[in-house]
Amino acid sequence: MIKGLKIIDIKRIPTEDKGNLQFFEGNRDIDFEIKRIYYISEVPKGVWRGGHAHKRLKQMLFCPYGKVQVKIVDGFNEEIIVLDTPSKALVISAPLWRDIYWEIDSSVLCVAASDYYDEKDYIRDYEEYLKYISSR
Numbered sequence: 001m002i003k004g005l006k007i008i009d010i011k012r013i014p015t016e017d018k019g020n021l022q023f024f025e026g027n028r029d030i031d032f033e034i035k036r037i038y039y040i041s042e043v044p045k046g047v048w049r050g051g052h053a054h055k056r057l058k059q060m061l062f063c064p065y066g067k068v069q070v071k072i073v074d075g076f077n078e079e080i081i082v083l084d085t086p087s088k089a090l091v092i093s094a095p096l097w098r099d100i101y102w103e104i105d106s107s108v109l110c111v112a113a114s115d116y117y118d119e120k121d122y123i124r125d126y127e128e129y130l131k132y133i134s135s136r
Helices: 127-136
Strands: 005-009 012-016 019-023 036-040 050-056 059-065 069-071 076-081 088-092 097-102 108-113
Touching: 005 076, 050 127, 059 076, 076 088
Parallel strands: none
Antiparallel strands: 005 088, 012 019, 036 108, 050 097, 059 088, 059 108, 069 076, 069 097
């Protein structure tokens, strides 16, 4: 697995005939305090999103409904992780390039982030990303 990438199981408490309650906790289940939660929805099947990296931000991605592919690139290696169950999450704790592909219409991708939104933390050009990681 690429360094700075980890797959975790989200805790699940089943209730007979009433579904499941699932949860995760910042600084316990993931190695950062959660300062922002957002989600991406109503994306048609076959659409790619993402196309960026973060300099400092840590994130946990999970798909409570539907199915998405997350392609992670560290500049040398590439890994594809499929998020297709509410109990599977992907933690990104390094500056890794990500592209996200919607495999099922209207899948929902949720993200817990270590910091507030900061446009300066984004790297949106792949060549700039390669320069950034080679300078570290």
